Amino acid sequence: MSTTTIAQTQTTGQRQLPDGGRERFALLRYVRDTLLLTARSLRSIPRVPERLLDVTIQPIIFILLFLYVFGSAIHVHGISYKDYLFPGIIGQSLAFGIIGAGVATSNDMTEGVIDRFRSLPISRLSIITSQVMGQFCEALLGMVIVIVFGLLLGWNPQLTLAHGIELIALMMLGIFAFTWTGVFFGMLVRSPDAMQGVGFIVVFPLSFMAGTFVPIAGMAAVPRAIAEWDPISALVATVRGLTQGVHSSGSWQLDHPELAMVIWCAILIGICVPLALRRFNRTLAS
Amino acid sequence: MPANTASQTLARPLPDTPTPEPATASYAVEAKALTKRFGDFVAVDALDLNVERGTVVALLGPNGAGKTTTVRMLATLLRPDGGSASVAGHDVVTEAEKVRREISLTGQFAALDKNLTARENLVLMAMLRGRDRKAARKVSDELIERFDIEEFRERLVKKLSGGQRRRVDLAASLIDQPQVLVLDEPTTGLDPRSRQVVWATIRDLIAGGVTLLLTTQYLEEADALADRVVLIDHGREIAAGTPAQLKAQVGEQRIDVVAVDSAALADLQSRLGERFEVRVNREQRTISVPAPGGSADLALVAGAVQDSGIAVDEVALRRPTLDDAFLALTGHHVEQDQGNTDDDDSEQE
Numbered sequence: 001m002s003t004t005t006i007a008q009t010q011t012t013g014q015r016q017l018p019d020g021g022r023e024r025f026a027l028l029r030y031v032r033d034t035l036l037l038t039a040r041s042l043r044s045i046p047r048v049p050e051r052l053l054d055v056t057i058q059p060i061i062f063i064l065l066f067l068y069v070f071g072s073a074i075h076v077h078g079i080s081y082k083d084y085l086f087p088g089i090i091g092q093s094l095a096f097g098i099i100g101a102g103v104a105t106s107n108d109m110t111e112g113v114i115d116r117f118r119s120l121p122i123s124r125l126s127i128i129t130s131q132v133m134g135q136f137c138e139a140l141l142g143m144v145i146v147i148v149f150g151l152l153l154g155w156n157p158q159l160t161l162a163h164g165i166e167l168i169a170l171m172m173l174g175i176f177a178f179t180w181t182g183v184f185f186g187m188l189v190r191s192p193d194a195m196q197g198v199g200f201i202v203v204f205p206l207s208f209m210a211g212t213f214v215p216i217a218g219m220a221a222v223p224r225a226i227a228e229w230d231p232i233s234a235l236v237a238t239v240r241g242l243t244q245g246v247h248s249s250g251s252w253q254l255d256h257p258e259l260a261m262v263i264w265c266a267i268l269i270g271i272c273v274p275l276a277l278r279r280f281n282r283t284l285a286s
Numbered sequence: 287m288p289a290n291t292a293s294q295t296l297a298r299p300l301p302d303t304p305t306p307e308p309a310t311a312s313y314a315v316e317a318k319a320l321t322k323r324f325g326d327f328v329a330v331d332a333l334d335l336n337v338e339r340g341t342v343v344a345l346l347g348p349n350g351a352g353k354t355t356t357v358r359m360l361a362t363l364l365r366p367d368g369g370s371a372s373v374a375g376h377d378v379v380t381e382a383e384k385v386r387r388e389i390s391l392t393g394q395f396a397a398l399d400k401n402l403t404a405r406e407n408l409v410l411m412a413m414l415r416g417r418d419r420k421a422a423r424k425v426s427d428e429l430i431e432r433f434d435i436e437e438f439r440e441r442l443v444k445k446l447s448g449g450q451r452r453r454v455d456l457a458a459s460l461i462d463q464p465q466v467l468v469l470d471e472p473t474t475g476l477d478p479r480s481r482q483v484v485w486a487t488i489r490d491l492i493a494g495g496v497t498l499l500l501t502t503q504y505l506e507e508a509d510a511l512a513d514r515v516v517l518i519d520h521g522r523e524i525a526a527g528t529p530a531q532l533k534a535q536v537g538e539q540r541i542d543v544v545a546v547d548s549a550a551l552a553d554l555q556s557r558l559g560e561r562f563e564v565r566v567n568r569e570q571r572t573i574s575v576p577a578p579g580g581s582a583d584l585a586l587v588a589g590a591v592q593d594s595g596i597a598v599d600e601v602a603l604r605r606p607t608l609d610d611a612f613l614a615l616t617g618h619h620v621e622q623d624q625g626n627t628d629d630d631d632s633e634q635e
Contacts, residue, residue, distance in 0.1 A: 036413055044401030047442065116397030116458070119361045120414050121386040 055142025101182025449480025
């Protein structure tokens with residue numbers, strides 16, 4: 001990231017920069033550019049509503065399927081299936097945010113517009129933060145839709161205020177980490193379709209076996225071993241623990257889901273943020 | 287169009303001929319031994335390139351010749367692996383931010399947000415260049431008028447035609463009146479009519495005195511727009527000179543007569559050879575006649591063919607292509623895998 005020197009004055013006579021003092025306020029400029037670029041990606045939501053499908057309609061379909069189609073065959077000890085299901089759906093749609101962010105990012109990257117932004121005299125960091133912020137907002141919106149839909153269908157979370165605050169904080173952290181992960185992978189893959197494919201192969205099964213719809217304890221040995229260390233399991237267990245007071249066990253991370261989730265998020269952020277920034281600053285495949 | 291300096295004689299294949307240069311300053315773009323590798327592949331190979339202020343230079347070459355890589359390095363989007371380059375006197379590596387203020391690159395694919403309208407794109411770019419909303423709207427509206435965008439200003443970019451997008455793209459490139467404008471294949475994938483419109487727009491810009499570096503696969507385009515043409519392949523300069531110099535080597539337009547079979551070809555060769563200066567390509571059963579007079583010459587040749595009574599497949603007026611230039615200057619054709627000079631690249635979305 002290059003910064004401009006304060007004393008730098010415009011030497012080219014032919015052109016006027018309307019606010020000549022901008023170089024002095026690098027941070028202010030960064031915030032302004034980030035907000036402008038975030039606004040741009042949010043503005044396209046109503047114009048491409050299908051972009052929100054994966055965080056809105058998709059979880060709703062899963063809710064309906066599992067609640068009213070498969071649900072009667074699934075019995076979880078000590079809890080109504082409705083109350084068991086919703087925390088799972090929340091965790092799963094959080095995880096799907098990776099795919100959404102990845103697809104949107106690779107979409108942007110494969111089009112010329114990011115090149116245009118990169119060739120503008122703006123901070124490159126603002127380009128990538130705006131990408132993350134836009135995706136973050138989308139994921140948040142999807143989350144709200146799922147929760148509201150759940151409450152309408154009679155989901156009954158047992159939240160204390162403290163647990164509520166903790167849950168919101170952890171979810172924000174989760175969305176943040178997963179969004180960065182998605183943005184990073186979106187930069188790595190060659191096309192939005194490839195991202196969709198990778199998402200389907202990796203995120204999809206992991207999100208299904210994470211104790212989302214059925215208890216991990218009942219799974220066969222191999223998927224169970226995977227599920228016990230699946231990061232999404234920590235997420236689902238966290239939401240379920242905080243909203244229903246139901247705890248699963250079987251591995252360290254299932255015994256300590258909140259801590260495990262924080263660790264997973266820290267790992268994802270620690271790996272994906274610097275790599276994404278580095279990747280972005282270097283070349284784009286071309 | 288401004289005339290060029292004396293140093294631009296045609297440099298034949300060896301690119302390393304040192305050209306006498308006045309000390310810096312007069313060049314808006316100056317690249318020395320610029321090199322970029324992607325793994326083992328050398329995309330740009332010790333390329334020297336100078337663009338004088340107020341002139342138009344065309345980087346002409348087939349797909350994969352290193353044109354885009356070169357301009358992306360100049361626009362600070364790619365970091366060179368060797369050599370150096372400066373734009374308006376600023377180094378593209380160490381003074382990237384300053385370079386970005388002076389150069390504006392319009393890429394091969396419209397660099398616009400397709401989910402915003404034409405006007406929203408312009409306003410956004412203007413604001414990112416430091417204007418407040420009001421000033422950004424003002425400059426956008428000026429550009430909309432100047433580039434004749436009025437009728438589709440409120441349409442989403444994804445719903446615009448290729449030519450319309452290109453115009454919006456060009457307008458976006460000119461928000462801050464950059465010292466150096468770089469257009470990467472401005473008309474690739476456009477239909478002939480849109481191409482004419484884009485050319486007209488570019489000519490207006492040139493008349494306004496902008497320094498322009500453009501890349502193209504079309505000899506015709508380089509000829510139409512540039513003061514100086516640099517022909518490159520495999521990341522190296524093959525030849526450079528004014529369009530007139532290049533054409534003197536490559537030849538003007540010509541008429542191709544395609545015979546139905548080799549016997550007819552021989553007959554035609556002797557008949558046409560009596561009246562015209564002919565060149566024969568046996569593989570393609572084609573006889574070429576130079577046609578500086580264009581369609582008037584076409585009528586003459588067609589008449590002669592008619593008189594001979596020899597059956598032909600085709601009589602057609604041809605403009606020299608990039609392939610002809612390659613053949614004339616290097617003795618070989620553009621390599622097959624690099625695609626061709628014809629309009630065979632479909633427009634990519």
